[in-house]
Amino acid sequence: MTARLIDGAKTAQRIRQEIAEQIRANKLSPGLAVVLVGENPASQVYVRNKGKAAEETGMHSLNHRLPETTTQAQLLGVIDELNHDTSVHGILVQLPLPPQIDAQAIIAAIDPAKDVDGFHPVNAGKLSLGLPCFVPCTPQGCMILLRETLSDLAGKKALVLGRSNIVGKPMAQLLLQADCTVTVAHSKTRDLPAECRAADILVAAIGRPHFVKGDWVKPGAVVIDVGINRIPNPADPAKTELVGDVDFAEAAPHARAMTPVPGGVGPMTIACLLGNTLKAAKKSL
């Protein structure tokens, strides 16, 4: 068996086209504000990509770049302005934030109706209750790819590797809503390989390059690799490359289908962010 590639880039492109069509057809003008504090190079790339993607669909994007020394009070002031700006429908604060700022306090200050990341406690609570809400973009994207790959998720054993508030926990909630039998594994889990081997669906989100080995993958499983890890390129150590949390070459002979890194979950995260922003703009009418 060699895994079928789950082409997240292609699905994301289709979703972005659909969003652009809806914006044109309904003469909408969704606004996405992206706030970046500091100079983290990876965050700068993410913020640039999100802003560019928003504009390509016909949204307007506002970039707020604040210095590394920004205080919590100053950032709360920016959030307050954006909460009251009627041209802004979605607010995204790029994480991580510098240590002097309490990220939870910032997330809690965002108007839940503009929380297109889905990280606000109101949206997280609604997700766990199964109520309509803004669903965090990365797990939302993973679910779209899973539904495209598997005709029926009900009763499948799903293992979510990682329990962060932004990926692991909401991913587990969504799989539960889809009637999977869900296990959440983390750094204290005993016999992780055995937990993985029992899973029909394996979602890896831990930020450890090539952590999941080939023989951890149940034959025929669907593997969603959320990890984004930059490592030295083995062929040319002066260069770097992006790899996932799963050892792709080892896992491919075992899995039925797998997402690549890059080109799997990453583009879906951006597409779902745009989808959430469109939803916020429509709800504000």
Ligand code: NDP
């Ligand atoms: P966090 O660092 O917040 O969480 C990592 C989780 O992995 C924790 O729950 C931790 O367990 C667990 N973990 C870490 N090491 C191990 C280990 N050795 N064995 C078992 N569990 C372990 O990460 P995020 O959830 O924010 O991100 C995870 C990965 O996903 C990263 O590579 C990140 O770059 C990527 N990512 C990709 C996105 C995309 O669009 N493709 C979007 C967001 C993230 P514990 O809780 O016990 O410490």
